[in-house]
Amino acid sequence: MTVSTLPLKPIDADLSQKLQDTIDQRAAIVEVVAELAERGLKNVYFVGAGGSIICSYPAHYVLQARSSVPAFQVQSDELNCQVPRLMGEGSLVVLASYTGKTKETVQAAKTAKSTGATVIAVAKEGSPLAEAVDVAFKGKSDLFELLVAYAVLEASGELTDAAGLDAAVAALPKALYSAVEQSEQRLADIAEAYKDAPFTYVLGSGPSYNWAYGFAMCFLQEMQWKQAAGFNSGEFFQGAFELVDQDSAVLLWLGEDASRPMGERARSFLETYAPKHQVVDVKTLDLPGVPESLRPDISPLVIDALANRLSQHYESVRGHDLETRRYMFKVEY
Structure with a gap:
């Protein structure tokens, strides 16, 4: 039996650049979180569907382990069907969508905003999701959300290894590309x-x-x-x-x-x-x-x-x- 194959794609030449594009927004992420913390940051919600909620696990894990600020994960349509009682003024809601068009995630942004929460997202510029949130960023979802988690730790005075974090973030684009090559x-x-x-x-x-x-x-x-x-x-x-x-x-x-x-x-x-x-x-x-x-x-x-x-x-x-x-x-x- 003849087995159909396709040419193997080259390792994503843009992987390092995508990571760097996200890292370049770190200061802006820190600023948004710090401003909310000054007003009173009560909790953080990571919201998404499919790959987008999948990408929130590293950030959620870090906050659960180290932060005094409660952190939650909610599937986009679950949020639309039932709004958590704790979501509202003082909540930071973080969304992601690769296309920026996932209809349940766009609606989730609107649902979250209706509670008085501060809503941010990583989404394509000009997409429905980018238009629906308070502040839109670009980049890789998992790294973006991890940087949000670190910004929360920094704002609450719970970031214990700032120098190590700076070094890790700077090294990340080359390190991940190297890991793919090595594997x-x-x-x-x-x-x-x-x-x-x-x-x-x-x-x-x-x-x-x-x-x-x-x-x-x-x-x-x-x-x-x-x-x-x-x-x-x-x-x-x-x-x-x-x-x-x-x-x-x-x-x-x-x-x-x-x-x-x-x-x-x-x-x-x-x-x-x-x-x-x-x-x-x-x-x-x-x-x-x-x-x-x-x-x-x-x-x-x-x-x-x-x-x-x-x-x-x-x-x-x-x-x-x-x-x-x-x-x-x-x-x-």
Whole structure:
């Protein structure tokens, strides 16, 4: 049988520039958050749908761990259906949309503004979402929202390693590009090994759970039409692991944050019962210029870059274009 393939796209030459464009807005992000803090910052909500809420996990994780300011995640349409009682004046609502046109997210911005909250977003200039919020920024969603989280810590006097943060932010564009280059053969091998798998499990914990859920749903289901499911590495042991056998395709994202023991527990199980499993471990990557103390915060952004690149390897070896859709953007839903 002839297998259709597509040429492998080059590593995103704009990856570093996209990151730098986001970093260049750091001062403006700090200013918006500081102004709200002076008036009384009560809580932070990260709002989005699909990839956009997926990208908020690193920021939410940082604030939950270190901030006295309560932080929440809400799916866009969940917000439209029921507004949280605590959202209102003093709330910072942070939204994201790759296109800036996701209808439920645009409506969520309007819903949030109606409560008196300060609403900001990362969205394309001139898009409906950019027009609906108080302040619009451009750039990569996960880094933008992480910079918002750091700005909240700074405004509340809880940023403990300002020098380390400055160094990590400055190093990030080259470090992430380097991580993708360093992982290129590993990602190619995973795509080749799993291209025909009838079902793929994807695991991750802490802020890296986002790309367990996201890689399964957005990249494999949506963009490759492959059966897949993403699980928290801990929740995996509450049922899903009963279906794993010697032939199971299981991909584990392993970060460097506080939840790493959960991932290592999953790896130990997979080494015994799922010989075809694959692990992508951020700890094995160099990340030049990123201080050791900031690697836990940065690791989910590394996984984001690797997940995107892995999807391009799937596209190549399976011959299924990542832009092909059956329903999305084509029918009413």
